[in-house]
Amino acid sequence: MNPTAKPLALAIALAGGLALPMAAAHAANPRNPCAPKSRTPVAAKNPCAAGKPNDAIDPKLVTRPKNYRPYAGTAGELKKEGQRLWSDSSLSTNGMSCNTCHQSNGAFQDTFAQPYPHAVQMAKDRVGMKTTHLDEMVQICMVAPMAARPLAWSSRELAALGAYATEIQKNFTPAKGKTHNPCAAKNPCAVKK
Template sequence: MSQHDEQRRKLLGRLNRRLAYTAPLLALVAGGGVLQASAGDDAAMADVTSPSDASLMLASNHTEGAAEAQGEAEGEAQGEAEGEAEGGDSAAVARPEGYSPAYSETGDNPQQMLARGEALYYDTSLSSNGLACANCHGSNGQDMGYNSTFEQPFPHRVAMGAHQFGMSAVHADEMVQICMVVPMAAEPLEWGGEALTSLAAYVVEVQKRVAGEPHDL
């Protein structure tokens, strides 16, 4: 290998490590075949003068970036799986001792309460990540994202409650709290507060709708 080829190989290797998708746009100057990069690399790039060198470099960067992205995705998926296996603190989402809900889990809740619950169902300000209940569970009566167990009256089994908090069955207000803490990445709502009470009452009616039963929505 000639000295020039060796120098070029080392240069390309160094640039492959430094240039990624967050680097400034790379461009070939028409006719001259000169590759331009970010400030600080100009002197080193002087020896890279052919389009074939540029193509090699861009292909290498693409491969490296794709591998990094795949690794990050696999890491996130593994982390989520481990989080489910480890579980969470059920005290954050389970009814506290002595708590008595201000809504009825069999229905017949006031229409004003249901209207407030419906408004909160679409309220993204409840979360820390821009989600609302409707993002996961549908809107305008187009219910989605519920397991078959949701067709059973409350309390019933909820997958997130079982997998992440060890709860064999949950009430409607506990389901709301689970959704607040996990997918919506927020703090639990105040137990007995208007927001939790209204949302839970609304979820009771959604459960009836999903089950094909008469409801007040």
């Protein structure tokens, strides 16, 4: 008997005869980005995969609580920690970090140049917030693109990410409507006209 036949026969028996058709389907479409997606959870590489712009977020998760007191630390230490956390994909459940969307000032709207709180389209679309504080925006990003739980409101991590984002904001220049948005990338599977 062929040495690979026995494990294959066992796999077919265990899977109720599905192993061979699944293997054949995979072989027919290797690395085809337009092939139907597997039901196996895979880390999202696309910031848009975490939700569409109109997917609602529970406001209780991302709205400042009553009697809110942020973590108090020195500005220098918080900025340094925030810079490290900005690229830390372990904060998410899908392999993303803040830097995934915001590398080189990407995905910031022109309004990012305004002092917080201010109107943020993503917060309006997903949460219904008319104005948003910076720490609330960090929480929205934690829940939406990064597919994670919000950070503790009194956490050093939330304060650090806010401090680093404030530092980025100081040097931000609006692109006058030409903001880089990773979600605007063309879909290779879309039907071409």
